[in-house]
Amino acid sequence: MSCFRLLIQQSLGYWIDLYRLAHLNHWWFVLIVAILFVIGAINAVLVKQQPHIMGSGIPEVETQLSGHLAMKWWAILWRKFVGGVLAIGAGLFLGREGPSIQLGSSVGQGFAERLHEHGTNKRVLISAGAASGLSAAFNAPIAGTFFVLEEIYHNFSPLVWMTSLTGALAANFISSNFFGLTPVLHLDYANNFPLALYGHLLALGVLLGILGIIYQQILLKLPELYARLVKLPRFLDGFVPILLVIPIGYLWPQTLGGGNSLILSLADHQPAALIVLGLFVLRFVFSMISYGSGLPGGIFLPILTLGALIGDLYGVVMVNLGLLPRELVINLVIFAMAGYFAGIGKAPFTAILLITEMVGTLEHLMPLAVVSLTAYLVVDLLDGAPIYESLAEKMQKEQLTLKQTGRQDRIEIPVFEGSSFIDQQVRDIAWPDNTLLISIHRGEHELIPHGDTEIQAGDTLIVSTDHNQRLTVKMRLEKLSHLASD
Template sequence: MEKNKLNNLKLMAISLLVGLVSGLVVGAFRWLIGLLQSYWLYSFRLVHSNHGYWILIILGLLLTGLIAGYLVKNEPHAGGSGIPEVELQLQGKLQLNWWNILWRKFIGGILAIGSGLFLGREGPSIQLGAAVGQGISSKCSKTNQRVLLAAGAASGLSAAFGAPLGGTMFVLEEVFHNFSPRVWLNSLTAALAANFLVSNLFGQHPVLAIPYNHSFSVNLYWHLLVLGVLLGIIGRIYQCGLLNGKKIYAKIPLPRWLHGLIPLGMLIPIAYFVPQVIGGGNQLILNWHGFTTIEILFLVFLLRISFSIISYDSGLPGGIFLPILTMGALLGALYGMIMVKLGLLPRVLIVNLVIFSMAGLFSAIVRSPFTAILLITEMVGSLLHLMPLAVLALVAYLVNDLLGGKPIYESLADRMEHSNIADYADNVDQLTVSIFENSKLADKEIKDVAWPSKTLVRLIHRGAHDIIPTGKTKLLAGDLVVLEIDSNARGCIYDQIKDMQK
């Protein structure tokens, strides 16, 4: 027992190191993206007075597309958000060279996101953190490698958003799909370390410090139901668009690695005429009240949702995390302004809907309601209005579910898995699975379960106790079951156990 405690402390110390290094990497990533975006905005302001700058802008964006595309061409998994890759790595279905991912994602992400495309830094930050965790854990056991990879992913999101709790919850709820104490404890340690470092670099103010002091009274909760239905439907449309956008790109007679030139070319008129809407959307969320009419706000939303899909499906490094929150904020503002015009909502409550809708749309598209609630609470920096925020997140989630929506990152990972046969690790490995409430495995004795081939039940974590099982040991909801497996079949066994519980 003392040895286990010592090993746990050692793992936590390594997680702390992962968090600090991830914070340093993602902090530099954030800073350089902001610097590059400021340069592009300045360049587009200059072109209004001196048209000679057009040549420099066109050449600059062309070079951006060529460099970022070439980086992805030689390492396809450095493109996109990176979250599907991290999911597959944690499931044992994908093996990546962490250094190749780290430097290519870092440079390619700065170029693509910093250009002003509608891409977010959060997904790439998660993959950067995961790469750091993978690199630092290279000499650890395979089980600890996955724990540290998850810790790196959590620290990446924490550093990107200044949200250690949201970062930890996202990894547990959406990426790792496991609430193992070893995972959440080390993920939280790394996330707190990353947030500490980044806070000292960028300050301790919330990323989306939107003041809202008026309570959303219960008699107005019907707005949350109506808005939740709208967000669920829009979320499903966005999911379909994102998953099918690559089919359109495939019909364009250009090599895949050059597809990024298309959104970069489309960015030029957008940045020239409406520079305030470019980028991931952080400033747009903070300055949503700058759009004074419903018609303009609606057009901005249409631009954001369509160009977000075009930007992401081009394959350039960049995520959809912040773009989703931006679209949610715009929808909340749009709905609020319409209701105010109809005399059904006080104007001071529009800002409430802006904040609630960010959580609602994120919950609908990503299908991670707990993460949505925690993340928006941390980003805004207020715990005052959790109830309406949670209600809207739940309604949007349920509507999207009824429409057949699936978690977007899981859907992207499934497509990646089917199109790219992964390399697997080798030798004996361990897999920890949770026995969920209403699982078909709950209340069954171990001997009565048709376990996958080459699978041995080694240990059961039940509350604060560890149980060495026998064939007659009954599985209970809430148990964490440690399986010894053939590492070559880890991904297949993971899927089989998941199906067995349904």
């Protein structure tokens, strides 16, 4: 994953130089067009051969962990690597983090298959690989681990937690040897945000939540929009952003890429409000075009970049109105990155930890949490769903009618406070067909259940079912568990 990140970084630098040379000699411009057509053709072939390398790859990882998507790890690994380096490195508004997660999960799957692991052990290794991928992409091992638990695995299994953390720490150690110990987004902001101005954090969180819902709704409709407007075979849609990036690179080469350099530039130079608004519109529209095309690339860093621009724009407007000191604008840039991701991904813990690790300071956890939780609550009140889970549902629904294989697999169902399972005896629960409750994890103890065993809050139910019925059974049990609180 470190090589993936390094090649993208170096490639983007070469492309920026090429666009600058194109201003001096038109033959460089011809070369740019020719190379981009070759990149488009290569990615079209790769996507046609293996459609599951399209996009970020996180929905594929979620669906694979549900047991309803079987992928050949090597076919995914090398195609995602090559396609991602070419597309993201060419300056499209795509992130390397989602692809890094899928690359890591593919490595984990390959390792599991080498060890002849199946079922739970295989899924744990895939999860650990995913955490390692995000850790290497951002030098953020804790956030990488929490992302797997909060966004992909959806429970805090100790086995997943410890294995993922171990892999993430190892990946971070290797990545640090490539890129050094400086945080990915090392922004200097020495001023603490005053408690008297926390009203701005609430207002910013509300704004981020509303814009987060808009982002979710547009992103989920992108495949339909491409089918309706572009009318090309799906594997050729990548040519659309590859052609559109040419004028952007020629006119504004400094805006190319996922947005890491743009975020850092906001600390050195404060653009006028209209320029920030223009950058936000440009990045919002073209990131949608880039991701909707299906080219290998994610939305992780583009979301953080859009959040930074929203925070910067809000801060500049408040400064111009005399409601905020100018030196606090950079604080809002950082808080808004966490808030926008927390709203869109509905993963506030990951958002807070991610920005903390990326910026490299623990001094501002309180305002980060206020903005993140406010944005999360606004999205929740507006019926927004986690974006990666929503993207995965389309694939999962196609897998609900799979035939039984005869191979048993395990499901872990956490019993949260408010669940309808609490204080019920095992015999009183309407368990789905073809399932067996084989054990209950209660703290450090494992109980062998019988009919009159009472389920308590905090328990983890270990259920056995057919491998191909995992998702169906899990969804039914989660629905049963939530009936009392609905």
